[in-house]
Amino acid sequence: MDGKAKRVLAAVSVPAFVIGTDFTGAMLLVTPIEREYSVDITTTQWILNAYALTFSMCLVAGGRLGDLFGHRQYVLLGLGVFGVASLGCVMAPDVTFLIWARALQGIGSAFIWPCLLALAATCVEEDERGAAVGILLGAVASGNAMAPFIAGTLAEIGDWRGFFGFNTVFAAISAALMYRLVDRETEHATDEKVDILGMITLAVAVFCLMFGLDLGADFGWTGLVTLALFGGALVFFALFPFVESKVKDPMVPLQMMRNHQFVRTLSLNGLPAIVLFLCMLYLPQYMQKVFGWSIFWSSLGMLSLGVPISIVNVAVGNYYNSVGPRKLMAIGHAFLIVCCILMLLMKESWGYLGLIPVMVTVAIGGGLAFGPAGTAAVNAVGPKRAGLAGGLSFMFHLGLGAIGIACATALMFSAAIRQVASTLASANLTLSPSDMRLLAAGTLEDPAIKSILGRASGKDAEVIAEAVRQSFASGLHAAFWFGLAIAVLGLVISLSVDESKLRSDQEAG
Template identity: 70%
Template sequence: MDGKAKRILAAVSIPSFLIGTDFTGAMLLVTPIEQEYSVDITTTQWVLNAYALTLSMGLVAGGRLGDMLGHRRFVLIGLAIFLFASLACILAPNVTALIVARALQGIGSALVWPCILALAATSVEEDERAQAMGILMGTVAGGNVLAPFIAGTLAEFGDWRGFFVFNLVFALIAMVLIARFIEREKEHNTDEAVDLAGMAVLAGGVFCLLFGLDVGADNGWTDWVTLSLFAIACVLFVLFPFIEKAVRDPMIPVSMMRNHQFVRTLALNGLPAIVLFLCLLYLPQYMQKVLGWSIFWSAMGMLPLAVVVASMNLAVGNYYNSVGPRKLMSLGHAFLMAGCVGMLFLQTSWGYLALVPIMVLVGLGGGLVFGPAGTAAVNAVGAKGAGLAGGLSFMFHLGLGAIGIAFATSMMFLSATRVVENALAAATIKLGSQDIHTLAAGTLKDPAVAAIIDRLSSKDAVTVTAAVRDSFAEGLHTAFWFGLVVAAVGVVVSLSVDEKKLKTEPEQT
């Protein structure tokens, strides 16, 4: 790898790391945001969902625009939007403004990610692409796992807005490096167009699905609003392939949809993200709610996962050609399964040390899958389609991860509600449905939960306090049953990959 390629990789690694931090870092800020704006978890969840939705749905458009008008140009435009949105997050007067600003951050990231992936893939020789992609996926995955530590530290010693100050500063640094070390491209694919119709249909389907899971957790799964949202989502998902066949430049080209190896690699970019996001979202909460740790120390507690994932992602690119992506990804999903099994047997009395081997297993699994899956997606279509392939691979990484978290959260909330209801019934404590909802969804530090407990007698308060703590532990087990199934599916899909078909030449695509 020559000096120019190394400079380009160094420059694009900064925004790659930044994008990696932005989704998972916000996971640790849900509780302080909820407390500041006096809203519940169903509302603050959209601080995550809004970003995931606009990012995942806009990635392909970002890749297209980069292919048409220049990757360097749209990296800089995307970073400028991201910078402005970060400032809007810092100044947000209410949760609605924060959600809108987060959606804008997602748009900025959607322009940046596929373009830096294309810059990295085309800056090196073909036999060096796996190493380059491994470095880039290593930085984004490293951002994924280091973000809770960054956000927790800033929230503990300052304010949750400090995390978005971090976003702003890094976006500015990235803009300077990209402008300094990457030259403007001289050739573009000027005959392409952005598939706005396909993007709108797919985004609408994902939005209805996520919103349906949100409403269903609150109003019940047989509620007419919940069923209507799921029905609309199904209709839009069914309609999407027909839209793609009708438009001139589809969001997902028909040739790519028919490329079974590429479709498998897309799934393998998303399935491991579900298990990783489960750990990043719920393990810090476990440390806070069950072990009684502060936000800072719960973030520090995630370092074993952060170190293992980042190290594996940086190292695994060197083994892509010699070992092969199928073996790497199959082994990675097997490690993810082992981590989920460990969570199923976890007892609250075991303390923090019981979490360490689980985090190591999940870190090994994620590190073995993320880099090879991203590289395989690009290799399945060739270098000329790197921007689009990169956009689609990260769309599935974040999109499936967000949908999986929404499913797991709904299952977790139902399980937690059942535990609270059973504890109240056994102690003959009568509370309204809204109070039960608050206890199942909240923490012992939440003002709303504390207000309910303060109304009770000392004996009943002890019972309800134990129920809130136990409900989270039980819900956690339910969520990781889902993670175990996802990881098992990942093993099956990995074994079905045909490595010989992951060397498609650009002109054949």
Template identity: 70%
Template sequence: MNGKAKRILAAVSIPSFLIGTDFTGAMLLVTPIEQEYSVDITTTQWVLNAYALTLSMGLVAGGRLGDMLGHRRFVLIGLAIFLFASLACILAPNVTALIVARALQGIGSALVWPCILALAATSVEEDERAQAMGILMGTVAGGNVPAPFIAGTLAEFGDWRGFFVFNLVFALIAMVLIARFIEREKEHNTDEAVDLAGMAVLAGGVFCLLFGLDVGADNGWTDWVTLSLFAIACALFVLFPLIEKAVRDPMIPVSMMRNHQFVRTLALNGLPAIVLFLCLLYLPQYMQKVLGWSIFWSAMGMLPLAVVVASMNLAVGNYYNSVGPRKLMSLGHAFLMAGCVGMLFLQTAWGYLALVPIMVLVGLGGGLVFGPAGTAAVNAVGAKGAGLAGGLSFMFHLGLGAIGIAFATSMMFLSATRVVENALAAATIKLGSQDIHTLAAGTLKDPAVAAIIDKLNSKDAVTVTAAVRDSFAEGLHTAFWFGLVVAAVGVVVSLSVDEKKLKTEPEQT
């Protein structure tokens, strides 16, 4: 690899690392954001989901725009959007403004990621391309691992906004290096078009589904708004493949949708992400809200999960051909199931050591699935569709992860609400619906919960305190029952993969 190629790879590795940090790092900021804006998890989940939704839905469009008008140009445009959005996160006066800013960050990342992949691929010789792709995938995965520690440290010793200052500074550095070391491209593929209709319909369907889950948790599943959102989501999901068949350059080519092995591998890129994201979101909250740990120490507490995932990602590639993706992914999902079972038995009275084997199991499972699933997706379509397959794999990884978080959070809140309502009814304690909502969505560490308990007499205070403690534990159990089902589905899908068809290159039409 010559010096020019090394400089280009170094320049594009910085935004790759930045994209890797931005989703998992924000998970550690949920509690301080809740405290500052006086909101609960049903609202703060959108700080995560807004980024995941716009990033995952915009990846294919970002790649197409780069092909048409220049990858360097759209990396710089995407980084500029990301930089502006990071500043908006820092200055956000309320949680709504923060959610909008996070959505803008996702749009910027969606323009950057596919274009830096293309720049890396075209900067090296063909026999060095796998090495270049490995470096970029390693940096984005490398960003996932330290992100909670970066966010936790900045929030603990400064403010949660410090994480977005980190985003802003590194985006600026990346813009300077890319403008300095990467030349403007002279040729573009102007024959392609962006499937705006398909992208809008798919994004609209996912948004209505996520918003419906959020509204359903508050208003109930039979509420007309909830049912309307679900109906619109279903209609848009049905409409999407019809649009893809009609447009010239579809977001997902029809040949890929008909490739059953490829569809299975896309699912296998998303299913383990749901379980991993549940752990990344809820385990730090358990440490902060139940064990009473600070943000920094809860970030340190996630170290076993981070180390095991990173180690497995590095090691598992050596066994893809000898063991086979089918066995690796099946075993990985079995480990994820075991981790979820461990969470089902977790009690709030237990200490941190009870979480360690759970994190190790989930780390082993995720590490065994993520790499092989991505490689299998590329192999399912062959070399000609490798770039698009990689983008779609990442889209499903984030998209299904976001949907999983939304669904689990809704189930968790409904389960917690039921526990609180039953305890209040048994003790004939009358509280308003807003107070019940606050008790179900919070923990004993939350000031709003403490304020409600302080207004009660001593006997009722004991009852409500126990109900809040039990509701959080029951909510966690419900969320990981969902995770267990997801992991079990992953085992079934993994076993259905035909490895022989992954080694052939189907014709692209």
């Protein structure tokens, strides 16, 4: 690589690191946010999903706008939006404000990421593109890895809001580096438009699905509103291809979607994210709720996942051409399968040492799967479509990841409620449905659960406390059975990829 390429890669790696911290760092803060606002996980998951939804739905628009008007310009714009939204998270007076601020953060990130990927992919020669994209993905993965430690440390010395203060400061630093080190582009696409209608159609479909899963877990799956939301999701998902066939410049070009190999690489950008997000969301909670660890010690515990995934993400780019994406992605999904099996066999008595193999296997699996899938998607189109390909690949990464987390959380919460009901029934105890939901979603440290325990007699309080402890383990098993099914599906799709049809010198289709 020449000096200019190294300068660009250095500049884009800093905002990539910041983007990487935002999602996984917020995962570690779920428990303290639940406590401060007195809400359960079906509400706090929207702090994650609001970000993931707006990020994934606006990614393609961000990529297209970057292709049209300049990637550097839209990175700077996105960093401005991201910084303002991060400040809103710091000042959030309630959980609703926080969720809306997180949604705005997602929009800012959607402007940033595809343009960063396009800058990295086009600042080098074609034979160096795998290494360049690997460096960028390594920066994101490093952010993913360090975010729990950063969030845990800041929460320990202050409170959870300090993490979003960190986002605000580093957004400003990133903007200064981009402005100083990256030159303004002089050539842009001029004949394309942003597909607002397609973006809205897909966003409504995904929102209806995720909100329906949320309500179904809380209030039952046969309620009128829940069924209406699922019906709305089906309608809008069915409308999406029709809308895309009618607009001039569709969000997801149909000729690209007809390329089965390209579609498979896109799905393989998303399926591994489900298992990785399951671990990043629930393993810190496992440490806090089962081991009784603080947020800070939980963040240190997550380094067993963060460090190896950073190393693998950086290293795997060097093997893209020699080994091939098909083998790398298949081996990655095999490791994810092992991770889920280990989690299903996990016993509380194994302690933290039992979690280390889980975290190492998901780190290796995620590292082997993500990089090759992202590079394959970008290589399937020409440089002028690099922003679009980057947007689509990360749209699938976060979109499928968010949908997967919503499905897993719904399964987890339903299993936890059944476990609470079973434990209480065995002791002939009866509680209201609202109290049972609190027991299924909380910890023994939650004020609401302490209140329930305070109203019970000594023996009954012991039964209720045991129901709380068992509910999390039962729900976790349900979530990782779902993760195992997803990992197996990813392995099957990986093995079906035909590398000879993934071309880097022509546009898909």
